[in-house]
Amino acid sequence: xxxxDRITKIDRRIIYLLLTSLxxxxxxxxxxxxxxxxxxxxxxxxFIESIPPNDKAVxxxxxxxxxxxxxxxxxAKSLLKQCFSRGIPVIGxxxxxxxxxxxxxxxxxxxxxxxxxxxxxxDSLVYGIDYVYLGWKSGRIAAQLxxxxxxxxxxxxxxxxxxxxxxxxxDKVKNYKNVAIVVVLASADYPLDWIxxxxxxxxxxxxxxLTAVMAPKYYPFIQTGQMSGLMSGMKGAAEYEKLVLxxxxxxxxxxxxxxxxxxxxxxxxIMIFILLGNVGYFFSRRxxxxxx
Amino acid sequence: xxxxxxxxxxxxxxLMIFSFLYKDNPFYKFGEHLFVGVANGYYIVFxxxxxxKPNLFEPLGAGEFIYIVPLLLGLMYFTRFIPxxxxxxxxxxxxxxxxxAGLSIPAYFQAEVLRQLEGTVVTPSSFANPMSxxxxxxxxxxxxxxxxxxxxSKEHKGILGHASRLGIIFIxxxxxxxxxxxxxxxxxxxxxxxxFLLGPWLGLID
Numbered sequence: 001x002x003x004x005d006r007i008t009k010i011d012r013r014i015i016y017l018l019l020t021s022l023x024x025x026x027x028x029x030x031x032x033x034x035x036x037x038x039x040x041x042x043x044x045x046x047f048i049e050s051i052p053p054n055d056k057a058v059x060x061x062x063x064x065x066x067x068x069x070x071x072x073x074x075x076a077k078s079l080l081k082q083c084f085s086r087g088i089p090v091i092g093x094x095x096x097x098x099x100x101x102x103x104x105x106x107x108x109x110x111x112x113x114x115x116x117x118x119x120x121x122x123d124s125l126v127y128g129i130d131y132v133y134l135g136w137k138s139g140r141i142a143a144q145l146x147x148x149x150x151x152x153x154x155x156x157x158x159x160x161x162x163x164x165x166x167x168x169x170x171d172k173v174k175n176y177k178n179v180a181i182v183v184v185l186a187s188a189d190y191p192l193d194w195i196x197x198x199x200x201x202x203x204x205x206x207x208x209x210l211t212a213v214m215a216p217k218y219y220p221f222i223q224t225g226q227m228s229g230l231m232s233g234m235k236g237a238a239e240y241e242k243l244v245l246x247x248x249x250x251x252x253x254x255x256x257x258x259x260x261x262x263x264x265x266x267x268x269x270i271m272i273f274i275l276l277g278n279v280g281y282f283f284s285r286r287x288x289x290x291x292x
Numbered sequence: 293x294x295x296x297x298x299x300x301x302x303x304x305x306x307l308m309i310f311s312f313l314y315k316d317n318p319f320y321k322f323g324e325h326l327f328v329g330v331a332n333g334y335y336i337v338f339x340x341x342x343x344x345k346p347n348l349f350e351p352l353g354a355g356e357f358i359y360i361v362p363l364l365l366g367l368m369y370f371t372r373f374i375p376x377x378x379x380x381x382x383x384x385x386x387x388x389x390x391x392x393a394g395l396s397i398p399a400y401f402q403a404e405v406l407r408q409l410e411g412t413v414v415t416p417s418s419f420a421n422p423m424s425x426x427x428x429x430x431x432x433x434x435x436x437x438x439x440x441x442x443x444x445s446k447e448h449k450g451i452l453g454h455a456s457r458l459g460i461i462f463i464x465x466x467x468x469x470x471x472x473x474x475x476x477x478x479x480x481x482x483x484x485x486x487x488f489l490l491g492p493w494l495g496l497i498d
Contacts, residue, residue, distance in 0.1 A: 234483070
């Protein structure tokens with residue numbers, strides 16, 4: 001077998017072994033590959049920075065699934081840290097059936113971390129005053145449209161079964177007029193519904209944190225101003241973690257930033273394999289032509 | 293190393309699924325079938341407690357008999373298993389198509405056609421910042437040449453041919469970006485699993 005045939009027929013198990021090694025190595029070698037912050041991530045961060053404290057709420061639609069946790073969970077935590085640090089109330093909800101467990105985990109772990117730093121009772125976060133998780137609702141389009149009239153009408157009870165009328169936060173937040181932005185953290189096309197219905201009908205600001213595979217589809221909505229910002233995949237999550245850390249809203253970087261070192265190494269490896277494949281294909285085609 | 297049995301179950305199942313990368317084997321098959329079973333069970337229980345019970349059976353139990361209408365519409369879907377009355381399935385399907393089309397067609401045109409057209413139009417204000425003006429022009433050329441590529445009523449010759457070839461370049465750039473992002477997404481999932489195995493399971497990283 002000639003060299004150019006050999007490089008186009010590398011055993012896939014060797015490729016998997018190399019991929020796995022390059023994912024693992026950066027965790028131990030402490031390699032740091034610098035990440036630039038993309039404008040759409042900065043735009044979302046700046047939008048949330050512009051919301052005055054204790055005024056309008058940020059609504060977070062947790063619509064990602066366990067398999068996409070490495071991309072979307074760090075986004076949720078960074079976003080929550082920014083909101084809580086700036087005194088912005090948070091309302092969580094979900095339309096994906098697999099999301100509630102992850103939403104509760106993101107909220108409780110961030111609140112726990114936040115409260116551990118609180119020096120007095122006033123600094124700690126209170127459920128029903130600083131944040132609420134409304135849970136899951138079926139029929140998302142109807143629900144999204146109806147929340148323009150009344151959030152309590154769509155979610156009379158929160159995820160834990162408590163009437164939302166008993167929460168001081170929900171006295172202030174009646175409908176989209178009291179919501180500064182809806183940030184959709186999703187692993188499926190949920191943001192599209194937010195853009196098509198509440199954004200078009202009520203002018204709600206929509207931001208998103210999406211898995212990388214979905215991100216290219218949403219860039220046109222940034223350009224038209226239908227979306228106020230976007231976090232794209234693990235890179236977007238890492239960028240947001242960096243911004244949150246730089247502004248003093250977090251003490252350490254999260255899992256996305258550390259994962260991006262492995263991500264960059266893998267990208268280099270894939271580029272090498274793509275080049276090798278093309279070189280091999282080019283030479284083998286030329287040799288076949290020569291034989292003819 | 294973790295002492296939590298759930299972490300161990302998660303780690304062992306992860307390794308079972310990854311074993312497929314070497315070759316198909318009984319451990320992979322077990323992990324795959326268990327996943328399908330658990331996922332189905334989760335959805336059944338979830339929809340019962342969060343959709344059917346609160347949205348249908350509880351209101352019916354409380355005497356709100358208007359809910360018989362959605363119940364009947366839902367049950368009609370099952371008539372396709374009974375050949376004699378299978379035509380009844382057309383009623384809920386017709387209802388859903390009518391509702392869906394009425395709701396989505398205007399919204400789709402507004403959000404994804406008209407607003408996108410607006411975003412493509414180049415106006416003098418697009419050149420307020422010279423670089424954004426250049427990008428606006430590139431977007432306009434990209435949209436027009438891509439549309440020309442999909443215009444099949446006339447043979448792609450002359451100006452039309454040049455434009456459609458330029459359109460292909462824009463389409464290929466789009467495919468390249470999508471492929472790059474897809475690679476990033478899939479690698480992210482692997483990184484997530486590796487972080488889980490090295491962190492919570494083996495305790496080798498923070």
